[in-house]
Amino acid sequence: MIPRLTIFTPTYNRAHTIQRTYESILRQDAKFLSQVEWLIVDDGSTDNTEELVRDWQNKQLPFSLHYIKQQNGGKHTAFNRAIQEARGDFFFTVDSDDWLTEGSVKKILKSKENITGEDSVCGIIALKCFPNGELIGRRYPDNYPLCSTRELELAGHGGERSLVFRTKIIKQYPFPVIPGERFCTECVVYDKIDANYKYFVSNDILTVCEYQSDGLTSNIISLMMRNAIGYKIYFAQRIDMATTTKERFSYAIRYWAFKLMKHDTQYNYQGTNKIFVAMCLPLGILSYLFYKMKN
Template sequence: MKKKITIFTPTYNRAHTITRVYDSLLRQDWSLLSDIEWLIVDDGSVDNTESIVSFWKSEKLPFTIRYIKQVNGGKHTAFNRATKESEGEFFFTVDSDDWLTDNSIKYIFEMLDNILNEKDIVGIIALKCFPDGKLIGNSYPINCENSSAYNLFLQGYGGERSLVFRTSIIKQYPFPVIKGEYFCTESVVYDQIDLKYKYLVSNHILTVCEYQEDGLTSNIFPLMVQNSVGYKIYYSQRIDMAVSLRERIGYAIRYNAFNLLKKDSIYDYKGKHKLVLWLMFPFGLLAYFYYKLKK
């Protein structure tokens, strides 16, 4: 690895917002930025993103910028490309409509010093906030122990988080690429990591998040229906991860619904709770019609 941290920014027609990521990098401690690479994967933009980044690369900066443009395939394919290309020991995603808080990099460097020799720790899970400073989700308990993201979610500490990964580990968990689908929920990968690793839990706010009107989550039901195999994979994994029967039943119903939306036997459920799936099929059928209606 040539750098300490790769800051990965996936982008698609975000020339009007990606400048905020750039500006937030310049507000960091410059003495640390020589150990940073900013890896931008452009997922087929047709705006002037490339020319903006080209101008930045011509400037004398304390960090390295690498720009990769690919045919539009969805954020998850940009993520796969970035993990392959990353030259940082750690990997931190900052979306093109988000930006770093002041001292974000300083806090990350300090926390990484505490986990370098902890092989069961995949990285850091920290907080995000809105532009007005309001937290997204709840802050963690003081002196919270190392934990998986899923366990934190079960305790009421879910929601969008800032995640820093060991690159050597995140490379082992690529997103599935489904023909005709342009979105895959990040939990498909993060849940797999949770089965084996924990995070250092931090109450530092590392990123500011501003949802866009044309963003991925602004039209969630059409997004889910159009990318139903990806959600089928997600619910299939969650059936086995569930810690209560009620939770497992909910995931089974949703799995059945998304399985009906698009047949794909490659990703059929193969776990030990097939009886639950069979019993919940009628409810899954009702959920299938609900999702179709919402679309």
């Protein structure tokens, strides 16, 4: 049977947490589990993740489980592999330290009529919560049935959220892969999708999110500086998306700061505000020095 939903889990040395992800999938409505594939892309784990997953594969599971192990390249490269391999109509990322809420698979599959009839709709944007049940961010307004991530951000609804994509659309938006860099912010992809599509907005909580002390967000400045070209790409594409001069100014300054960290000739700003961006170079140099001191 061809699955309707691909649940993608990228993992790296998370054998101690991915068990919860596995158990949360097993707890979903049995009527819908036969329509699910769980696609795990292991980004070169050195713990017992593979042994654990192989043990699950030997069981008679109510869903299909596919496991791919690759050389360590970062979560974004695992994502690229996953969108190549995904077979479901819908694609849902659940990190290996997160887990599904009860009934989330049913809610996603029941939303099919909201997202497949409109060519301009790329998927569902829903909510996450902490393990204690506290909502991450705020509930979405009822008058936002279709919206982009950027529009929600400007309305004060930024931050972590659950995103479900139509697989045929997300396959068109792989991450750039930069030699020597092992992280690329998801906004690089989401901003490009926003230029062409909207999401169906849902106040369902689909995912429970637990931040790890050694996770990607634990030391954000160091992470950004180690992956400067990826962040340069992000700030470059945000310049033309800015809705105010102040916002454009902020993105242009940080574009220069991260451009100065690694002297590459690719991924330079190619938008319609080149003179404005050039004028921001002096403050970009100061921003670059600030980041160097903070690190």
